[in-house]
Amino acid sequence: MERRGAEWFEALPRRIPNRVFALVYSAAILALFYRHATATTHRGFFISTWMVAADITLAFMWLNSQAFRINPVASRPHPFPEDLIPPALDVFICTADASKEPPLRVAATALSALAYDYPPEKLTVYISDDGASELTLFALVEAARFGKVWLPFCKENRIKLRCPQAFFGSASVTFDSTTLKIKELYDNMKRRVEDIVEKGYVGDEYKTKVFSRWGKDFTSLDHPSVVEVLLQSGEDIDAASCSMPNLVYVSRQKKRTSNHHFKAGALNALLRVSATLTNAPIILTLDCDMISNDPSTPQNIMCYFLDKSFNPNLGYVQFPVRFHGINKRDTYGSEMKRVFHINPEGMNGFVGPDYSGTGTFFNRKAFYGGPSSMIGPRDPDHLVKSHINDKAILEIAQDVTTCDYEKGTNWGSKIGFRYGSLVEDYYTGYMLHCEGWKSVFCNPTRPAFLAEMPIALNDVVTQTKRWNVGLLEVALSKHNPLTFGRRYIGSFMAHCYSYYAFGPFWSIPIMFYAFIPQITMLINVSIFPKASDPWFFLNMFLFLGAYGQDLIEFVSVRKWWNDQRMWLVRGLSSDLFGTLEYISNQLGIGGRSFNVTNKVDDEEMRKRYDEGKFEFGVSSPMFVPLSMAAIINLVAFLGGVLQFLKSRGSEDMLGQMVLTSMGVANSLPVYEAMVLRSDGGRMPTKITIISLVLASFLFLVVSSIANI
Ligand SMILES: O=c1ccn([C@@H]2O[C@H](COP(=O)(O)OP(=O)(O)O[C@H]3O[C@H](CO)[C@@H](O)[C@H](O)[C@H]3O)[C@@H](O)[C@H]2O)c(=O)[nH]1
Numbered sequence: 001m002e003r004r005g006a007e008w009f010e011a012l013p014r015r016i017p018n019r020v021f022a023l024v025y026s027a028a029i030l031a032l033f034y035r036h037a038t039a040t041t042h043r044g045f046f047i048s049t050w051m052v053a054a055d056i057t058l059a060f061m062w063l064n065s066q067a068f069r070i071n072p073v074a075s076r077p078h079p080f081p082e083d084l085i086p087p088a089l090d091v092f093i094c095t096a097d098a099s100k101e102p103p104l105r106v107a108a109t110a111l112s113a114l115a116y117d118y119p120p121e122k123l124t125v126y127i128s129d130d131g132a133s134e135l136t137l138f139a140l141v142e143a144a145r146f147g148k149v150w151l152p153f154c155k156e157n158r159i160k161l162r163c164p165q166a167f168f169g170s171a172s173v174t175f176d177s178t179t180l181k182i183k184e185l186y187d188n189m190k191r192r193v194e195d196i197v198e199k200g201y202v203g204d205e206y207k208t209k210v211f212s213r214w215g216k217d218f219t220s221l222d223h224p225s226v227v228e229v230l231l232q233s234g235e236d237i238d239a240a241s242c243s244m245p246n247l248v249y250v251s252r253q254k255k256r257t258s259n260h261h262f263k264a265g266a267l268n269a270l271l272r273v274s275a276t277l278t279n280a281p282i283i284l285t286l287d288c289d290m291i292s293n294d295p296s297t298p299q300n301i302m303c304y305f306l307d308k309s310f311n312p313n314l315g316y317v318q319f320p321v322r323f324h325g326i327n328k329r330d331t332y333g334s335e336m337k338r339v340f341h342i343n344p345e346g347m348n349g350f351v352g353p354d355y356s357g358t359g360t361f362f363n364r365k366a367f368y369g370g371p372s373s374m375i376g377p378r379d380p381d382h383l384v385k386s387h388i389n390d391k392a393i394l395e396i397a398q399d400v401t402t403c404d405y406e407k408g409t410n411w412g413s414k415i416g417f418r419y420g421s422l423v424e425d426y427y428t429g430y431m432l433h434c435e436g437w438k439s440v441f442c443n444p445t446r447p448a449f450l451a452e453m454p455i456a457l458n459d460v461v462t463q464t465k466r467w468n469v470g471l472l473e474v475a476l477s478k479h480n481p482l483t484f485g486r487r488y489i490g491s492f493m494a495h496c497y498s499y500y501a502f503g504p505f506w507s508i509p510i511m512f513y514a515f516i517p518q519i520t521m522l523i524n525v526s527i528f529p530k531a532s533d534p535w536f537f538l539n540m541f542l543f544l545g546a547y548g549q550d551l552i553e554f555v556s557v558r559k560w561w562n563d564q565r566m567w568l569v570r571g572l573s574s575d576l577f578g579t580l581e582y583i584s585n586q587l588g589i590g591g592r593s594f595n596v597t598n599k600v601d602d603e604e605m606r607k608r609y610d611e612g613k614f615e616f617g618v619s620s621p622m623f624v625p626l627s628m629a630a631i632i633n634l635v636a637f638l639g640g641v642l643q644f645l646k647s648r649g650s651e652d653m654l655g656q657m658v659l660t661s662m663g664v665a666n667s668l669p670v671y672e673a674m675v676l677r678s679d680g681g682r683m684p685t686k687i688t689i690i691s692l693v694l695a696s697f698l699f700l701v702v703s704s705i706a707n708i
């Protein structure tokens with residue numbers, strides 16, 4: 001399964017120590033289970049069972065994670081072969097809710113893609129608006145106009161960051177007279193858009209033909225399909241008399257009664273519209289907050305698709321999702337270094353990285369069956385000859401975005417982006433790999449894209465809860481990576497995918513280790529080996545070994561610390577609640593929904609975030625288990641300190657004390673938010689009280705069954 005070809009790939013040196021460590025660590029795991037099987041302790045049945053379940057889950061996840069570590073490989077970029085003509089490129093940008101995704105931001109993202117250093121007659125930017133918002137459309141109309149000065153300005157000055165919002169906000173800009181003039185134009189545009197957004201509708205003075213569909217019966221949940229060409233290459237000329245690229249606004253038809261399949265459905269609609277209008281062989285998918293940070297990206301990746309010496313079955317090129325606006329200590333571990341940087345390198349050594357949903361260049365053919373089993377369209381290479389603004393063509397484009405179009409077809413099952421999981425990105429990439437497509441991870445020093453992450457804890461865990469529901473939808477389906485996937489992509493890749501799919505199960509060990517050692521220590525029940533027992537060192541080795549390896553891969557101690565804390569926080573919130581939501585969906589209670597991540601900035605909140613404070617603020621039930629853990633750990637810690645002072649049981653309890661101290665250190669921001677803070681981000685008193693009550697209850701329950 002290993003990837004060959006020295007000129008394209010470079011094996012990373014860490015794979016050797018990784019393999020050695022994996023051997024040692026797996027011996028330690030075996031020893032642990034040997035002890036579980038043979039040791040006679042005075043733990044009760046209930047606690048022993050949960051402990052074994054916790055340790056089995058940890059061992060299973062550890063086994064999965066080894067697949068990422070066994071053969072990490074970096075890709076070597078190749079210069080674009082000069083004698084080749086660049087193919088056409090269709091860029092897909094999705095937006096879904098103008099109240100959570102500010103129209104100005106969507107427009108700025110579109111501008112950053114329109115401004116690519118790419119032949120304008122070969123570049124088309126498609127916006128899919130699942131919110132069917134005239135405000136978003138208005139912002140895009142404004143962007144199309146502003147683009148006519150912005151594009152030549154960027155190209156003449158060789159600007160790299162071509163999202164106007166980010167560019168004017170960055171510290172390195174020198175404001176000469178031209179720059180100031182452009183900034184004024186941008187500010188005017190910004191003001192117009194923000195005024196309209198504030199009003200909530202587009203006034204008559206701005207109502208051009210493109211808004212004609214928005215009428216009385218037009219709502220975001222029920223409306224006909226809209227396809228509007230806002231810029232047309234060859235027709236629209238910029239301020240330097242060069243052609244503009246194409247810009248197309250699409251809002252697929254919606255009916256209350258049909259299933260829209262969320263983002264996957266939106267992307268499939270774009271696949272068909274673009275096949276009708278431009279049919280570029282290469283497609284870039286972007287979220288509406290993912291701006292381009294490097295105008296040469298499309299040129300740079302074409303080598304993978306065009307160079308004959310590279311794998312002809314290349315399905316997609318994945319860039320790491322990198323973020324701007326993350327605070328220095330990365331409070332919520334939002335960088336997701338493991339998911340977006342370390343693990344993709346691990347998969348790059350086999351079939352290739354998973355699909356992250358954004359920052360991905362696709363081979364259009366990958367959406368139509370396996371490399372050797374294409375299932376339509378009849379002529380995937382057809383060149384679109386008519387004008388994209390041609391009336392007949394636009395009618396076809398409208399037709400392919402109606403609710404009924406997909407009925408009785410393979411869309412979402414065998415072709416296009418796949419339906420059935422709320423992580424359509426993960427699921428689609430996985431299915432493409434199973435069909436035989438390969439992918440490649442491209443991680444240039446200068447980030448190709450910059451995205452944003454939520455800055456309130458509730459938004460963070462709500463996002464991961466949705467991911468968890470989607471992951472379980474794959475894990476517990478007939479496409480389970482370990483049974484189905486293994487047959488097509490091999491064991492290593494299957495374990496990589498399994499690592500994510502079963503991620504929500506982290507809550508089994510995390511809940512155990514957050515509550516049980518602490519409560520049992522309070523009632524003087526020892527559950528780990530004594531400090532003088534040689535087995536104690538085994539436990540310490542397993543604990544420190546896993547954490548240590550994680551730290552080494554992370555490099556920055558502070559970021560690592562916050563990242564491991566978020567792992568625990570997720571285990572006590574989104575992993576648990578995601579699993580519960582998945583179960584209730586399966587039972588038919590409550591429908592599946594894609595809760596769009598909030599991208600609106602609150603100034604006060606941003607200030608607190610930049611200071612590194614946790615943002616609780618809202619009374620979210622997901623804060624309850626982690627508050628309970630904070631309380632129980634603190635009480636146990638104080639109790640433990642007393643016991644140690646009296647030097648009673650210190651030998652028996654050392655392991656439990658180590659975990660409790662770790663729990664308290666991790667909970668410091670929770671105590672602060674409960675007691676010390678008075679700002680809007682403090683822990684709501686209601687949550688604190690509920691947690692106190694439930695923590696006491698849990699204490700009573702566990703202490704009464706601890707010896708059973
Ligand atoms: O019905 C929907 C719902 C969402 N979106 C768009 O999907 C994108 C991602 O949504 P967001 O709320 O930002 O979700 P995140 O969890 O931040 O997104 C991550 O996770 C998603 C899967 O859950 C992937 O689709 C994304 O690419 C990936 O960045 C956004 O551009 C949305 O506008 C739609 O087009 N239609």
Ligand SMILES: [Mn+2]
Pocket residue numbers: 287289452597
């Ligand atoms: Mn997002």
